[in-house]
Amino acid sequence: MLPLPVFKRRDQRDTSGSSINLERQGRDEIRRITSAVEKVPWSISLMQILWTAGPVTLIGAWGGYLMGYGKAPTIDNYIFFISYTVITGVAGILANLVHNLTRGRQYERTEAKIARVIDVLPELILSTRNLIVESLDGDARRREAAAMLLRKQDLSPEGVELAALELLNDPDSAQIISRIDVYRRVGMYARIRDLNALHRETIEPQLHEQMELAPEVIGLLRDRFEGVAPNLHLGVARDENFIERIMAAIEQDNDLLMTLQDVEEMLILAFELISGRSITMLTFEYRGQWHLARALDQLEHARARYRIAQATGLSRVKALAVYLAEQSVTLVEDAASGLRADVLVARSREAMDALADQIVSDARRFEKSPDKGQLRNRIRERSDILANAMKLFKSVQDAYENAGRSHAQLLKLSERWERANSDTETTLRTGRGRRGLRIREDTIHLDDAAKAQVCKVLARHLKTLPIRHWGHPRHTPYSRETLLDHGADTLKRFAIDIALALEPHIYLSRPEVQRAINATNAAYFGQLEPNLSAATKAALGVAMVKSIESDLSRSAESLALALVRHYGVPLDDGAIEFLIEHYQAREATLNMIAGSHSNDRPQVSLLTHRPPVTGKRPRRWYRALVRARRILG
Secondary structure, three states: OOOOOOOOHHHHHOHHHHHHHHHHHHHHHHHHHHHHHOOOOOHHHHHHHHHHHHHHHHHHHHHHHHHHHHOOOOHHHHHHHHHHHHHHHHHHHHHHHHHHHOOOOOOHHHHHHHHHHHHHHHHHHHHHHHHHOOOOOOHHHHHHHHHHHHHHOOOOOOHHHHHHHHOOHHHHHHHHHHHHHHHHHOOOOHHHHHHHHHHHHHHHHHHHHHHHHHHHHHHHHHHHHHHOOOOOOOOOOHHHHHHHHHHHHHHHHOHHHOHHHHHHHHHHHHHHHHHOOOOOOEEEEOOHHHHHHHHHHHHHHHHHHHHHHHHHHHHHHHHHHHHHHHHHOOOOOOOOOOOOHHHHHHHHHHHHHHHHHHHHHHHHHHHOOOHHHHHHHHHHHHHHHHHHHHHHHHHHHHHHHHHHHHHHHHHHHHHHHHHOOOOOOEEEEEEEEOOEEEEEEEEEEEOOHHHHHHHHHHHHOOOOOOOOOOOOOOOOHHHHHHHHOHHHHHHHHHHHHHHHHHHHHHHOOOOOHHHHEEEEEEEOOOOOOOOOOOOHHHHHHHHHHHHHOOOOOHHHHHHHOOOOOOOOOOOOHHHHHHHHHHHHHHHHHHHHHHOOOOOOOOOOOOOOOOOOOOOOHHHHHHHHHHHHHHHHH
């Protein structure tokens, strides 16, 4: 009897083969990047030398002799040329051999540096997330941990239940949301609608109650309640203006201006670019009359400066709120993402007022208490926090004052553009031709040579980080946290090093580059784990980057709004059709933008986002610091 064939279900197949394939693909990717800059394959070099020193030399010598003397070379001449060819060929091979012997390990060293960077970056991302949670206390720590769980695309129903329990503190509601996620995984949306209708009156008030404290994470939990999970192909939303905050920390030599969330975003951006991420950047240019081109260029630069100034103000407010949230002695539990700037300013002022009162109260007790050591340490800690917070608060005020000046300059240049454009009706050109206003596409990416150069620079900085390998003799069940815990200051410095390494290649300091990166979602790297090899991480990184769908609809709509509102350019049917066809912009949005064009009203509005009222710095803050310094000497 013939043996029956053995069949395997798809979910029961052996996964070792896919792991081996990932290893192989990752090694090939690392070698491809290295080979692009380090050396030409030996076989190609040898063939070039033999071909040049052999047939090419003989044919050239024979032809030259024939042209010079009018006859073919003699046997003696052939012996001379053959000897010459052999000697020069051997000399070339020996020179190439000496070159490879003297720099023989350069290729291997570069490959090792690339592999190390690809291996460590995902671990640093996990380390940063751990430090973000560790810097918070109480409910804030639970909310942040739940947010990180809910952002995972492949989170299990048990994970969804745990996140819901952390946020709502209601086991029954958490179990219901977990059941909805189970039905989502098998596509039973009819049962999801049944559970929504049955339990909405119970769960919706709980979500609404937590919305003010943590709008972003509650939004993620509401999506889970509706049966919606994060889409792997859409990616993960970036933290807005993170590049500006890091650049400000570099410029002012003050790492308090950046947050740990900014560090995480920079690490993710670096891993994306090394894995092959390409980000499309949309801008526009004018070709034609020189005075119109100059006026348009000046207006675009002024608009970019104003937008950066607005983003700077919001970034400073967030940096202040995050700094106060990271200090356990303040009233700020967390700086929840999604809150308005005026709410963050109010929270920060309230916390700083309370901090000043605590310092004054401790100073009074210090004067009467016989045990002054503990009180002196407490006063020193709180006064340092208040002093740093006051510096950040001043940076908030300076940033919004600069935004006002930038807006005044924008209005001035807008009037100049309107006068220059009054005699000529400028439209967006989408067809052939060289003159007119046109959309220009650029890409933000790293070629193989740039990837290798960035990895070399980062590998040099990684030597300063206290990282131990998994095979360390003191390996314990808790060594993962020990291996990944580098400290906030060290990680912030490394994020700055990343920005400086990327700047020569993608020009992060340019406003248009920052806008383009902020307009895209980051790739989802939830499947990367510390115990994977560098080759596997490289293959997974490339696969995850390729899975991101290019979405230029928001950029195209923003570009159309700028053309109509700031430049007075009408959006005709041809331009609308072009933006829909090439960038998948929404037709309803473009029609609304086109309908807002009017020549009888100013095209540049007043402040796009009204800045929060920061107010003056209270004298009570200064008095508290003066009193603390008198005690501390």
